[in-house]
Amino acid sequence: MLHGMAIPNTFRCFRIHNDDRGHRSGIEEASLGELSPGEVTLAVAWSSVNYKDALAGTGNGRILRSFPLVGGIDVAGHVLRSRDGRWREGDAVLVTGCGLSETRDGGYSQYLNLDADDIVALPDGLDLRQAMALGTAGFTAALCLLRMEHNGQKPEAGPILVTGATGGVGMLAISLLTGAGYQAHALTGKFERLDELTALGAASVLDRRTLTMGMRPLESARWAGAIDCVGDEILGWLTRVIQPRGNIAACGMAGGNELHTTVMPFILRAINLLGIAAGSTDYPTRQALWQRLAGPWRPPHLEQIAANEVGLEDLPGVFEAMLSGKTTGRTLVRIGGD
Ligand SMILES: NC(=O)c1ccc[n+]([C@@H]2O[C@H](COP(=O)([O-])OP(=O)(O)OC[C@H]3O[C@@H](n4cnc5c(N)ncnc54)[C@H](OP(=O)(O)O)[C@@H]3O)[C@@H](O)[C@H]2O)c1
Structure with a gap:
């Protein structure tokens, strides 16, 4: 042609x-x-x-x-x-x-x-449109999970909270996590989108506007890990509510670029804060992640999300x-x- x-x-x-x-x-x-x-x-x-x-x-x-x-x-x-x-x-x-x-x-x-x-x-299994439905957002969601799993994250450890849940990275992360056997929870500023998030597989949806974050260096540990698209006070809060040895993949700053926390979650709960820089990922990892995105990590709800x-x-x-x-x-x- x-x-x-x-x-x-x-x-x-x-x-x-x-x-x-x-x-x-x-x-x-x-x-x-x-x-x-x-x-x-x-x-x-x-x-x-x-x-x-x-x-x-x-x-x-x-x-x-x-x-x-x-x-x-x-x-x-x-x-x-x-x-x-x-x-x-x-x-x-x-x-x-x-x-x-x-x-x-x-x-x-x-x-x-x-x-x-x-x-x-x-990769086999994706057409050009589907590849761009994923794009940087899907690649980033997959990179977050890859880094978390390299740090020991497993589905049986418990639910993963996704923040900025109705965004591109957020929705793809929820769908990808669900497809990969994890229980995904969603934190959103658009609680009116509850039904869509639930349809993607989110087992629980929290409203950012009514979230009580608490002030203590360690709050009740509710999630085994998190994919954070928001940054700032949400990321600071996440460090205080992640379970021992859990991973937070910090990929976004839609809510701001500051981070206020203490060393307590790191030295008492041994949590991991993982930096995500999708654009500069090395070539072998990029190739491998695109293969996964076309196969076992293909978000089941890709067409609805895009x-x-x-x-x-x-x-x-x-x-x-x-x-x-x-x-x-x-x-x-x-x-x-x-
Ligand atoms: N590190 C990397 O390599 C990498 C790669 C891709 C993207 N990113 C970053 O990841 C973030 C998400 O990207 P995206 O393409 O998914 O963007 P997006 O589609 O616009 O999603 C961002 C979501 O964040 C939430 N949000 C927006 N403004 C906010 C605010 N002021 N406070 C708190 N939450 C807010 C909203 O979700 P709710 O209303 O559901 O809360 C929104 O849908 C961006 O910061 C982007 O730059 C980083």
Whole structure:
């Protein structure tokens, strides 16, 4: 289908600027030669919206290291041309993180050059749309569980609390945990989404707005572990309510970037606080995690979680809604489509 496909002189992308005219972003025409160089050129099929994309696109967070850049930290599509022996025309591939929309042009573009070292082959069992339904969010949820299990987490130890539960990472984490045999509990600021969280498998749903956190260095230990998308006072509270030897995977800061706690949970309960940096994960781990996400760790509710699909022109509205906490689940960005 792709053989001999000509790349148009110009095509659509969603580009982010910050210059003497200020921060701005929107749809533009670009040519391949203007974009970051790379050995592999991709016809982009799908991208997605992550919290980091919303920060980058609105200028609310310092994500881009240089300007202008095309946004989009996730991309999936077919190889059009390759100067690297590992990749051939027609290959279905994906990249998450790896500097996309940070140090090089990202996935919100019809065509894109990629560094061959960053590319992961689409694993058997996922199509391109499903790969982007997972995207950085799904990869992050899986990385959290991988790190927790490396630190001894087991389903029989007890429930795992997921915070920021209605977000992309949160919903995928609940579904993934449930599918992997864990009991997942959810903490949300959108308690009205109780039914959706329960449908994903959450055995218990807590309302963040009425949560009593207590003030003691050690509170009653209720969960065997946690995946935290929120940070700040929620992460501080988690350190005080996790059972002995339990793991907290700290992946997000949707609620703030501070952490106030004491050493007591670490030296009296031997809890582990695990840092998660999905974008810079080493290549063997990325490959292995994508294989798991296509197989035993595939979130059973992937299609329901990623029901929202938009085009490049819709991105500003999605970014605003996401930063004000109004989105739920994953939003796919259709570029070339299937
Ligand atoms: N470390 C990494 O490698 C990595 C990778 C991916 C994502 N992340 C981070 O993980 C977090 C979640 O990402 P995402 O893509 O899932 O974003 P998202 O879809 O916007 O989800 C964030 C969720 O956090 C909760 N939330 C939002 N604002 C909040 C506030 N002010 N206080 C407390 N909770 C709030 C909301 O859930 P409820 O209403 O249900 O509480 C929201 O749905 C972000 O901070 C993102 O930057 C980190």
